[in-house]
Structure formats: C-alpha cells, structure tokens
Amino acid sequence: MSFHEKSAWASLLAIGVVFTPYLVVVLRQPLAFGILIVAVIALVLILTGFHIVNAISSKLIRERGVTPPIDELDRMIELRAAKYAGFVLACAVLTWCLFALVFVSAWGVSAGGEPSNLAEFRVPVTQALTAVHWLFASFVLANCVYYASIVVGYRKLAHG
Amino acid sequence: MDKLLIQNRIRQLRFEANEMTQQALADHVGITRQxxxxxxxxxxxxxxxxxFRIALLFAKPLEQVFQVEV
Known part of the structure; x- marks a missing residue:
C-alpha cells in the first residue's frame, strides 16, 4: 500500500471517527457547537500521529527523509475523487436549500409567526443551528466521499 | 469510439538495463513505484x-517502448 493510499485511509477514518460523534451530538443539542474545537484538535492530533507512524514505518521515507512525490497517477485519482465529492456536495447543498425553503416557513409558524406574513417569521436559534449543522454534515460527507474515492481508485489499481 | 489497447515493454527494458528496479525507474522519471x-x-x-521520459531513459524510440495493439 502506497503512502498516499495510507494517507487517504487515515483521513477517511479520522474524519469518520471524529465527526460522526460530533454530528450526533450537535444534531441532538444544536447549541453544543463549541465541541467543534475539540473535534478539530482531535482530527489534527490523529492525522499528525498517523503521519509520524507512517514516516517511521516506511523504509523509503526513513531513508530519504521526504514523502514520495505526487505523480500524474496520484493526481488523476485525486481529480476523479474531487469530481465525485463535488457532485455529492452540490447535491447535498441543493437538497439543503430546498428543505430550508420549505422548513423556514414551518419553523416560523411554530415560533409564533403569522402564516400570512412571511416577512415577520422568526426562526428559533436552535432550528437555525440545526440547519447549519446539516449543512456542515454535507461538507463532512463530501470529504468522506473524496477520501473513499481515492481509496477505491488505489484499490482498483491493486486488484484490477 | 473503442478504447485503444496500449502495451509496453517497460518490464523487459528494465531487466535489459542492468535489472533496474521499479523504484530506480520511478526515481529517474519522477513517479512513484506504484x-x-x-x-x-x-x-x-x-x-x-x-x-517520452521513459523512452528517453532507456534510449529507445517511443514506439519501441509503447505499442498499440490492433
């Protein structure tokens, strides 16, 4: 397994391990978004730890002191992954927009707004934050798709 | 349009070049061993x-390294 594939595996697992519990918490308790700082620090620590372990365990990196270069094959795999991730992100954001258009009025009514006057609607902060958390979840999902696509690209090369 | 099937003699040329390793070839042309x-x-x-980089490394014309299967 190449350094870049290991790196993609690590990023995929780290994002999953860190942001799955984060999103579970903030979607249940929208005001607890402060744990994003903890999540980001955890992500940085996990990825730093991985790179140190990978550098120590890789003979090539140990001998040369640098990571292998990104060549045209790596770039092709990354571009393809970025295309899939971009598509997923675009679909998620469009879906979010459609849901927001529908639910903003519903939430406004539940908050005491007048159904006949949309301009006076008020959206509760928890509902607004929930919407923001869902948008962030789509960004996390797109990142997972990106790294998963890179892993699949390398696995296809290895196993036909 | 059908995809062209391109074959190459890189493996053979490596062995003819003093059994050059895959890593050595990768280093010479700036790619990874993978x-x-x-x-x-x-x-x-x-x-x-x-x-062209690979062909130049083995000092062969491009068509002696890569061939289209028809």
Whole structure:
C-alpha cells in the first residue's frame, strides 16, 4: 500500500471517527457547537500521529527523509475523487436549500409567526443551528466521499 | 469510439538495463513505484510527457517502448 493510499485511509477514518460523534451530538443539542474545537484538535492530533507512524514505518521515507512525490497517477485519482465529492456536495447543498425553503416557513409558524406574513417569521436559534449543522454534515460527507474515492481508485489499481 | 489497447515493454527494458528496479525507474522519471507497477501491468496509460521520459531513459524510440495493439 502506497503512502498516499495510507494517507487517504487515515483521513477517511479520522474524519469518520471524529465527526460522526460530533454530528450526533450537535444534531441532538444544536447549541453544543463549541465541541467543534475539540473535534478539530482531535482530527489534527490523529492525522499528525498517523503521519509520524507512517514516516517511521516506511523504509523509503526513513531513508530519504521526504514523502514520495505526487505523480500524474496520484493526481488523476485525486481529480476523479474531487469530481465525485463535488457532485455529492452540490447535491447535498441543493437538497439543503430546498428543505430550508420549505422548513423556514414551518419553523416560523411554530415560533409564533403569522402564516400570512412571511416577512415577520422568526426562526428559533436552535432550528437555525440545526440547519447549519446539516449543512456542515454535507461538507463532512463530501470529504468522506473524496477520501473513499481515492481509496477505491488505489484499490482498483491493486486488484484490477 | 473503442478504447485503444496500449502495451509496453517497460518490464523487459528494465531487466535489459542492468535489472533496474521499479523504484530506480520511478526515481529517474519522477513517479512513484506504484505507478511503475500500474504501467507494467497495463492498468494505467501514461501521459505523453511521461511516455517520452521513459523512452528517453532507456534510449529507445517511443514506439519501441509503447505499442498499440490492433
């Protein structure tokens, strides 16, 4: 397994391990978004730890002191992954927009707004934050798709 | 349009060049060993620039390194 594939595996697992519990918490308790700082620090620590372990365990990196270069094959795999991730992100954001258009009025009514006057609607902060958390979840999902696509690209090369 | 099937003699040329390792070839042309493996197995077709780099390394014309199967 190449350094870049290991790196993609690590990023995929780290994002999953860190942001799955984060999103579970903030979607249940929208005001607890402060744990994003903890999540980001955890992500940085996990990825730093991985790179140190990978550098120590890789003979090539140990001998040369640098990571292998990104060549045209790596770039092709990354571009393809970025295309899939971009598509997923675009679909998620469009879906979010459609849901927001529908639910903003519903939430406004539940908050005491007048159904006949949309301009006076008020959206509760928890509902607004929930919407923001869902948008962030789509960004996390797109990142997972990106790294998963890179892993699949390398696995296809290895196993036909 | 049907995809062209391109074969190469990189593996053979490596052995003819004092049994050059995949890593040595990768270092000479600026790619990773994994890409050399993919090239030799025909799972990846190189860019024109990389193809010329490989041909130049073995001091062979491009068509002696890469051939189109018809």
């Amino acid at each position: 890409t050399v493996i993919a090239l030799e197995q025909g799972k990846y077709y190189p860019s024109l620039e990389l193809a």
